Amino acid sequence: MSKVKVAVIGCGSISRFRHVPEYADHPNVELVAFVDLVPERAQLFADKYGAKAYTDYKEMLKIEKPDAVSVNLPNVLHAPVSIDVANAGAHVLVEKPMATTTEEGLAMIEAAKKNNVFLMVGHNQRLMPPHVKAKEILETGALGKVLTFRTSFGHPGPEGWSVDGRNSWFFNKEEAIMGAMGDLGVHKSDLIRYLLSDEVSEVGAFIGTQHKEGTEVDDNATCLLRMKSGAIGSLVASWTYYKGEDNSTVLWCENGVMKIGTHPDDQVIVELRNGTVEKYKVGAISTNDKQETSGVIDAFIDSIVSGNPPSISGEEGLKSLQVILAAFESQATGQIIKL
Incomplete structure (x- = not known):
């Protein structure tokens, strides 16, 4: 061909x-x-x-x-x-x-x-081996329903990643429109929708520029999400994790807890209420410092x-974007936004 x-x-x-x-x-x-x-x-x-x-x-x-x-x-x-x-x-x-x-x-x-x-x-994020494995495990039903969660993505900021360093478009509000939320937060809204096979129904958020001087784009966001299933959790995006990157998710379920990306070698850890612990080495999540396919x-x-x-698809990308747009609306209005 x-x-x-x-x-x-x-x-x-x-x-x-x-x-x-x-x-x-x-x-x-x-x-x-x-x-x-x-x-x-x-x-x-x-x-x-x-x-x-x-x-x-x-x-x-x-x-x-x-x-x-x-x-x-x-x-x-x-x-x-x-x-x-x-x-x-x-x-x-x-x-x-x-x-x-x-x-x-x-x-x-x-x-x-x-x-x-x-x-x-x-x-x-959907295609990273630890997340693929985590979804597989969730779909077996062994952990039961996801009740609460936290998912976070933070690193020291785009100045270390972008070809233009501190002069990057990432920091220019006219070009970027949004900062850490567009860069990292949308990855996590997409991931949580994918892992839970669920949609976000309500969003509350604090979004601001905490530390990056000379820019109007957000460098930190902490959001509260309620899913259609009733599960509640937090989503964090940050450009000020100066000590190093964090891209981890923890799901607390009826029958135990699943930790993804919290350990350098065991990328997925399942701890069941009956005392069983399962550890999976399935390959790393890509980072800015260490690129994986x-x-x-x-x-x-x-x-x-x-x-x-x-x-x-575009439809999937749009649903994940709408969570982030709702978070900005929540920050602007001080209200919980329904999707």
Whole structure:
């Protein structure tokens, strides 16, 4: 079969560490184009992979006619560029948060449907081995119902990750719209929905800029969630975990507790009320310091090749985004927001 022709729009860190190497490793992919406003960044990838470099994505879409495109841009550009890509007849893989408003998200879903292409959102947490294992265990029913939970994602901030360091778009409110919540919080709203096979029904939140000077975007958020099933829990996103990253989830259930990402070697630990302890070494959760294969690219290309819609669809991405938007509304109004 002929290879899937892929273009990458935006050549920052997420492209460098995740998308591009994973595309390059995929036997069914041909990297045809790279787009970045900084010509050298696109050129570097183009030279390495025998592709073309562009500064204008619209020109690239016209000339290259790619089959699929990764949209790895500042949050505010996710919707307009994804819609243009879909209208050009290419499948879209957009980084999270998929958009900055519900209206944008719906317009993206509509554009993909209209053009008969897939829209997938890069919620890699679902594909990390510890989370896949945790969901498997939950689905056996051994732990019974999830009653309460906490899920958190924090690291020292994007200045250590982004190609532009402290000058990154992540800190620019016009481009980012949201800070730690768009970067990390939306990963956790997506994860908790996935693990519990449940939807969030109510959100309360404290969101603010605690420590990052010179920026108007949030660097910390602590949220309370109630799920449709009645389970309640907390969701935390932070850019001020200066001592190191935390990406962990604990679920307290009828028959015991499940700890995910709390131990360096045993990524999933199940402690049952009857005294049984099960420990699973299933592979690490990727961190900024230690990159693991995200699984996102494989899932995206497999969807295109098989013709089966991606499980992390635009609709899924939108539901996870709406939790975060509700949290901002709660912070703004001082109210609990119903979804």
